Amino acid sequence: MTDVQPIVRLAARGDGVTADGRFAALAAIGDMVDFARDPPQVVPGPEHAPPPCRHFPVCGGCQLQHLTDTAYAEFAADRLRRVLPGLDPVIMAVALSPPRSRRRASLKALKRGNKLILGFHTEGTHKVVDVQQCEVIDARLFALLAPLRGLLSGVLADGQGAGVALTLTDTGIDLLLANVTADRLDRIEALLNFADAHDLARLSIEGPAGTETMVERRPPQLTMGGIAVTLPPAPFLQATPEGEAALVAAVLAGCEGAARVADLFCGLGTFALPLSRQAQVLAVDAAGPALAALNSAARMAGRRIDVQHRDLFRRPLTPAELAVLDAVVFDPPRAGAEAQARALAASVVPVVVAVSCNPNTFGRDAKILIEGGYRIEALWPVAQFRWSSHVELIARFVRPG
CATH class of the missing domain: 2.40.50.1070 (OB fold (Dihydrolipoamide Acetyltransferase, E2P))
Structure with a gap:
């Protein structure tokens, strides 16, 4: 008996999925899978690529080396569509970092x-x-x-x-x-x-x-926003220079025209320093060594950055504190920023630019903002962890009126 089914989509971890909901590891959309075999046999289709690394798929660093670049970019964009059901924001082209670019x-x-x-x-x-x-x-x-x-x-x-x-x-x-x-x-x-x-x-x-x-x-x-920042040991950085450049460009576009901006979960100043070329910036985080590095670099360069040490999970900026701002950028860790999203939803800030490394928690926080009256305008997908299921994004929310 034969049981051959085509792969019609990819799951969040990159497994192929058939129309009847069965999963097949290391399969791409358009592959045919013979489930009568044990284990199921994958017959490659046009979106299936030969993995470039001898350690794939045993090494846990990559899950998607079997996809073409086109299929991988579509996977990244689809991850974002699925966390925003019923919405239709403009999704920009996926910024895909090249091989051997992880710094x-x-x-x-x-x-x-x-x-x-x-x-x-x-x-x-x-x-x-x-x-x-x-x-x-x-x-x-x-x-x-x-x-x-x-x-x-x-x-x-x-x-x-x-x-x-x-x-x-x-x-x-x-x-x-x-x-x-x-x-x-x-x-x-x-x-x-x-x-x-x-x-x-x-x-x-x-x-x-x-x-x-x-x-x-x-x-x-590292140079951020034209300023050399001295790094603490093992700092958090964007994974690739190309990924950082794509994220910064999207954040700057999202905050265009804003004179007073808050960069929440600011870290070393990946966004605060470029933003400070055009705006007065409030940079907030709980990471002491990173904040010290940012503060030192900003002072030496004479940038308009007010650095504040604060645990935004326990003490998010309040609607009253947010009221003086033209735009807010927030880039939380993978757990997202539910408490800060609720404070933003209750605020009058006209523009919120969300940066996320986890589409699932982004979906939760985005829902809070939308229920608070914001409208999502655009999404920028960034795939700097090449061949992994890890997708980052930037989203611009505006408060109508």
């Missing part, structure tokens, strides 16, 4: 016997894939993995694991090693020699006592 990476290392494993977890497990190829992270970061194996083999005990955070900055690579101790002279020398040999901007270690900078040869800096 930050968090990896796991584990020493077992004489072998050092360094790579990413398989999805949903604690197993680490020892990556010998990666098509998403910048080649300059990937080139450091082989020498890192040698360094960590010498400083880790058998059975010990460590975290590796790599950040590519304008002034070089910033490296943070977690669960690595520098309590012996030979380990200290190994770390310092490694930083020197590979021209690192900074090397830090993180342990029970906190983060310690072992060597800083140059301050790790």
Whole structure:
């Protein structure tokens, strides 16, 4: 008996779905799936692409390498349509970051016997894939993995694991090693020699006592809004330069003409610094090191940014505080910003620009704003986590009248 069905859509995690609701892993729209086989056999269609990485699909970093770029961009746009049922905002073209453009990476290392494993977890497990190829992270970061194996083999005990955070900055690579101790002279020398040999901007270690900078040869800096910002260790950054540029362009377009703007969950100032070229900015966040970096950069450049330390989950800006603003930008973590969305919904702010890394929580917060009288005008999808099911977006809401 045959049971062959076409894939008609993709689920949120990228699995193919048939018209009768059955799922098929690693399938694209237009593929044919023979469910009579065990496991089901996928016959590739025109939107199915050969995966470029030898570790796919075992490595948990990518879920969608089997899609063409066209199919991947459509997946990203469809993710946004599905969280806003019944609405029809203008959806801009998807900003898709190129391969090997990721400027930050968090990896796991584990020493077992004489072998050092360094790579990413398989999805949903604690197993680490020892990556010998990666098509998403910048080649300059990937080139450091082989020498890192040698360094960590010498400083880790058998059975010990460590975290590796790599950040590519304008002034070089910033490296943070977690669960690595520098309590012996030979380990200290190994770390310092490694930083020197590979021209690192900074090397830090993180342990029970906190983060310690072992060597800083140059301050790790990134330029945001024309200003150099010195980064704290392992900072939160947009994943790719192309993704950041797309997000900033959309935020600036959404706030065009606003003289007084709040940037909520502002972090290092990814949006606050570009916005400060055209507006007075209130930048609010609870992340102390990031706020200190933003405040220092803004003061040195003479930008009009009022930096405020505040937990917006517990103390969102109130409608009265929001009343003096022409526009509000909010870019919360994956949990969204329900409390702040409710305060915005009760405010008179004419424009709200929402930036989100989670379409599901964005859908919840967007519903709150719409029920409060806002109308969604446009959506900008950004797919900077290439080949993953992770989609970011910017949305512009306006209060009519």
